[in-house]
Amino acid sequence: MLWNKKVLATLISCALTATTSLSAYAATTLKLSHNQDRTHPVHKSMQFMAKEVKALTHGEVRIRIYPNGQLGTQRESMELLQNGAIDMVKSNASELESFEPAYGAFNIPYIFHDKAHFYRAITGDVGEKILASSHDKGFVGLTYYDAGARSFYAQKPIKSPSDLKGMKIRVQPSPTAVEMIQLMGGSPTPLAFGELYTALQQGVVDGAENNPTALTSARHGEVVKYYSQDEHTIIPDVLVISSKVWDKLPADQQAAIKKAATDSMMYHKDLWTKMTDKAIEKAEKSMDVKFVKVDKQPFIDAVKPMHDKALKNPAIASYVQQIDALAK
Numbered sequence: 001m002l003w004n005k006k007v008l009a010t011l012i013s014c015a016l017t018a019t020t021s022l023s024a025y026a027a028t029t030l031k032l033s034h035n036q037d038r039t040h041p042v043h044k045s046m047q048f049m050a051k052e053v054k055a056l057t058h059g060e061v062r063i064r065i066y067p068n069g070q071l072g073t074q075r076e077s078m079e080l081l082q083n084g085a086i087d088m089v090k091s092n093a094s095e096l097e098s099f100e101p102a103y104g105a106f107n108i109p110y111i112f113h114d115k116a117h118f119y120r121a122i123t124g125d126v127g128e129k130i131l132a133s134s135h136d137k138g139f140v141g142l143t144y145y146d147a148g149a150r151s152f153y154a155q156k157p158i159k160s161p162s163d164l165k166g167m168k169i170r171v172q173p174s175p176t177a178v179e180m181i182q183l184m185g186g187s188p189t190p191l192a193f194g195e196l197y198t199a200l201q202q203g204v205v206d207g208a209e210n211n212p213t214a215l216t217s218a219r220h221g222e223v224v225k226y227y228s229q230d231e232h233t234i235i236p237d238v239l240v241i242s243s244k245v246w247d248k249l250p251a252d253q254q255a256a257i258k259k260a261a262t263d264s265m266m267y268h269k270d271l272w273t274k275m276t277d278k279a280i281e282k283a284e285k286s287m288d289v290k291f292v293k294v295d296k297q298p299f300i301d302a303v304k305p306m307h308d309k310a311l312k313n314p315a316i317a318s319y320v321q322q323i324d325a326l327a328k
Contacts, residue, residue, distance in 0.1 A: 034090035045268035056256035094174035100134035101315035107176035126322035143261035148211030149231035221287035
């Protein structure tokens, strides 16, 4: 009898081990790459999403996040995703424009009148259409993350487009960003973000454009002392997933991932606002950066040809029209 109990216990133990192994084997683990550190709101928001995905799928889908560009730059990560080496990537509309033209609609200067207009677009039909537009390019958009309004910062105030004349301004590798600086009178200089601090310090570029958090998180406020709040673009970060991976997932898992991604966007909204407020306070008080209010109309007038051209571009015209319609 004692022997039988030992045999039974062994059999049960083996069965549990086999079940656990099978469950672990059945779970789908998705690798997600992004270029921010672990303290950044976008990382925390994706952790929030990963936790919700695990809960909604009862552990059948898990997301493993690789921050700090461990798997490559944003562009390298997108290329790896298209090649099947990575499952998910956090990029932004500027980078994605070169992979899918629809994202260029977000990059047009002053297309958004304010932050409320921006959120109406990214949470509405037009935002969803743009996310879905890239399926045949190898990826599907899941959600957007607020990355703030981008403005100019340099060693002098930039109060009008004329102040940009002769200045080398670092931009993201986006055709739209390059054209914007050219129309405003500056000299656009595409450069990797990781190289920008040294480039500003050594005078390789005269200025840059980004949201206020770049002053503190990337320490750019140590080398430039004027942040001119022209707020020319509000370009979202975008979370994307491989089309091949997405298509293989059953409908219930797709729905769970989409819900968690959308929920993480709104979770991120609050985190981003708090981070931006803290960054401005730190830049002003600890780094002696001066925030300069500017009249936006001369900047808007300078780049109006871009908006007019976009309305004639079949790749993005319908998206631009839909975004314009949400202005009021």
